[in-house]
Amino acid sequence: MSHHLILRVVAKFLIPLILVYGLYVHFHGEVSPGGGFQAGVLVASAFILHALIFGLNKTRPIARPGVLKAIAAGGVLLYGGTGVAGMLFGGEFLHYGVLAADPVKGQHLGIILIELGVLFTVASVMLLIFYAFAGRQKPEAQ
Amino acid sequence: MDSLIDVVLFAFLIVVALAVARGRDLFAGAMLFGMFSLLSAGLFLIMDAADVAFTEAAVGAGVSTVLLVAALSLIGTEERARRRSNFLPLAIVVVTGASLIWGTFDLPPFGDPxxxxxxxxxxxxxxxxxxxxxxxxxxxxxxxxxxxxxxxxxxxxxxxxxxxxxxxxxxxxxxxxxxxxxx
Structure with a gap:
């Protein structure tokens, strides 16, 4: 769809806004509705919009599938690692209270870390699934 | 006021569901599914479940519509004409729907503390x-x-x-x- 001037201009204007809104939803999640999951979907949708307008071949070099796979696995690892860190500090699995001297501070730290893990995994998996669907050629074309 | 919005949203939901069931154009169906998700998100918001509504709007109306359209680009947008009769599927749907509605009578009243x-x-x-x-x-x-x-x-x-x-x-x-x- 890259020959549509209006779509191109509007997309260029919208993509940074969507990304900023995704980050807002992520970091404001402890006050307002939202969190890592919703933010991950929003961030992925910004890249999907880029791919729809400018073509998959332009998006792939920006968000490379290999890097995305590493981020997806890293998000799960970050979440699980935060849980294991709670065990190493003498609590139960996913007990964040022991991560800092003050239990409430520890809870904040743990929630920030696991929400980051959710954000990483959701955003990159959504984008990878889109790549898998959109990157396949039609059966006739093979 | 809330009940009026409920009625309007549910009416739209039923219209969209019927349009999906009757339509042959799969592209229109994918778009209607997006509308269905957005209406559901509105209903969740009425029930004060803002987080669920947010997720439904982002995933149901946004990403899954894109994935459906991406799948349609592989398989074509026209539904194949079916030859078998619709009687058995209709009977299954009616029985399942009736038992689900019957099951709601055992649910506790909505919003009761x-x-x-x-x-x-x-x-x-x-x-x-x-x-x-x-x-x-x-x-x-x-x-x-x-x-x-x-x-x-x-x-x-x-x-x-x-x-x-x-x-x-x-x-x-x-x-x-x-x-x-x-x-």
């Missing part, structure tokens, strides 16, 4: 979340901390879904290249 879920762990979360977790959004503190293990499971499920899709659809290109090289 005396409902069992409002007495189990919810009061403790609401009372202690402020001093234990210290963040204003109790939904976030339940999802991320009290029920952190469940959320961990969800993240692993999403990761597994991504791995599954990539195993099924991702490795195509390399396979073809190998074939071209005669391997």
């Amino acid at each position: 005396a409902n069992p879920p409002n007495h189990h762990v919810v009061p403790r979360y609401l009372e202690k979340s402020g001093e234990e977790i210290g963040i204003p959004n109790v939904v976030a503190s339940v999802l991320a901390s009290y029920r952190g293990f469940d959320t961990f499971g969800e993240v692993v499920v999403i990761f597994a879904a991504g791995v599954g899709v990539m195993l099924l659809l991702g490795g195509r290109k390399r396979h073809r290249q190998r074939k071209e090289r005669g391997l």
Whole structure:
């Protein structure tokens, strides 16, 4: 769809806004509705919009599938690692209270870390699934 | 006022569902599914479930519509004409729907503070979340901390879904290249 001037201009204007809104939803999640999951979907949708307008071949070099796979696995690892860190500090699995001297501070730290893990995994998996669907050629074309 | 919005949203929901069932154009069907999700998100918002509504709008109306359209670009947008009669599917749908509606009679009344879920762990979360977790959004503190293990499971499920899709659809290109090289 890259020959549509209006779509191109509007997309260029919208993509940074969507990304900023995704980050807002992520970091404001402890006050307002939202969190890592919703933010991950929003961030992925910004890249999907880029791919729809400018073509998959332009998006792939920006968000490379290999890097995305590493981020997806890293998000799960970050979440699980935060849980294991709670065990190493003498609590139960996913007990964040022991991560800092003050239990409430520890809870904040743990929630920030696991929400980051959710954000990483959701955003990159959504984008990878889109790549898998959109990157396949039609059966006739093979 | 709320009940009027409920009625309007449900009426639109039924119209959209009928349009999906009757239509032959799969592209229009995908778009209508997006509308269905957006209307559901509106209903969730009316029920004060803002987090659920947000997720439904982002995933149901946004990403899954894009994925449906991407799938349509592979399979074509016209539904194949069916030859068999519709009687058996209709009977199954009617029986299932009737039993589901019958099941709703056993549900506790909506929004009643005396409902069992409002007495189990919810009061403790609401009372202690402020001093234990210290963040204003109790939904976030339940999802991320009290029920952190469940959320961990969800993240692993999403990761597994991504791995599954990539195993099924991702490795195509390399396979073809190998074939071209005669391997």
